[in-house]
Amino acid sequence: MQTQNQNLFLLILLGTSIIVVLVLFILVFVTFYQQRMIQHQQQLRLMEQEKQQAVLQALFETQESERQRIARELHDGIGQVLHRIKFNLAEIQHIGNGKIQQATGMKEVIEDTKMLADDTIVEIRHIINNLLPPTLETFGLAEAFKWLSKKVQQTHNITVTYTAPxxxxxxxxxxLSLxxxxxxxxxxxxRHSQAQHIQLTITQSETYLELLFTDDGVGFDKNNLEKHNASHGLTNIESRTSIMAADFHLVSSPHEGTSVKITLAQ
Structure with missing residues (x-):
């Protein structure tokens, strides 16, 4: 009996160790990806200064290809492994149910490990959705914005008002660029505005599309944009609007929130 309990405990310990290693791998993977994106944004700044729109477009396409590749690998690789681990833990729990009930703490270890696997699977799903928006390709831009607005509101406790045709x-x-x-x-x-309310409004006619994004956050001084933490992201946005030949208008000041208007001729 003691040998069986020891073997069961070793199986649980092995499963837990695998989960922990996978979680650490995902964290390193995401950190590496974020660093790659920062490097890309820095390259975008240099390219924008030189007005190399053709190169910018190629770089954005490379980023999208990289996002798609990573999303596929997360889904087909790590995601499937985690599902298999969760299944195996359930099998261990089922096969050794009586012994587990008698072994102090073993049942709790298995349940905690299964919950960790569930949380990791959910986190991977969020990462995949950010890398490869599921609604954009299937249902179009309006539904994709609706999905994104709802996600932000649910996960960050910010009221988001979305208006669009x-x-x-x-x-x-x-x-995709928009x-x-x-x-x-x-x-x-x-990350930066401390906003309580965000409004996203899309207006479209036969000749133009207008996107208005406003928040009631802390705002910032446009004259000191280089010192602002969001400057790299705004440079990325300006680069994308430049490629689309769209007008980009930013209004912000300390304690007055931020407003961004993008107008695209059609």
């Missing part, structure tokens, strides 16, 4: 018609490459711009705007607002 039922369908937003835009070329595929422009739609979605990435709004992602960056939300990210900046979440």
């Amino acid at each position: 039922p369908h937003v018609e835009l070329k595929k490459e422009f739609a 979605f990435r711009i709004v992602q960056e705007l939300f990210s900046n607002a979440i």
Whole structure:
């Protein structure tokens, strides 16, 4: 009996160790990816100064390809491994249920490990959705903005008001760029603005599309933009709007919130 309990404990310990290693691997993986994105943004700043729009477009396409590749690897690789580990833990719990009940703390260890696997799977799903927005390709830009607004409101306790026509018609490459711009705007607002309310409004006619993004956060001094933490993200946004030949207008001042308007001729 003691040998069986020891073997069972070793199995649980092995499963837990694998989960911990995978979680650490994911953290390192995401950190490395973020560093790569920062390097890309720094390259974008230099390229924008030299007005190399063709090179900028190629770099954005490279970023999108990298996002798609990473999303696929997370889904097909690590995600499947975690599901398998969770299944194996459930099997261990089922096979050795009586012995586990008698072994002090073993049942709790298995349950905690399964919960850790569940949390990691959810986190991977969030990362994949950020890298490769599921609604954009399937349902279009209007629904993708709606999904993103709802996600921000649910996960960051910020009230998001989203207004748009039922369908937003835009070329595929422009739609993806505009979605990435709004992602960056939300990210900046979440990390830096301390906003309680964000409003995203899309207006479209036969001749133009206008995007208005406002928040009631702390704002910043545009004259000292280089010192602001969000400056790299704003440079990225300006680069994307430049490629689309869109007008980019930013209004912000300390304690007065921030407003961004992007107008794209059609």
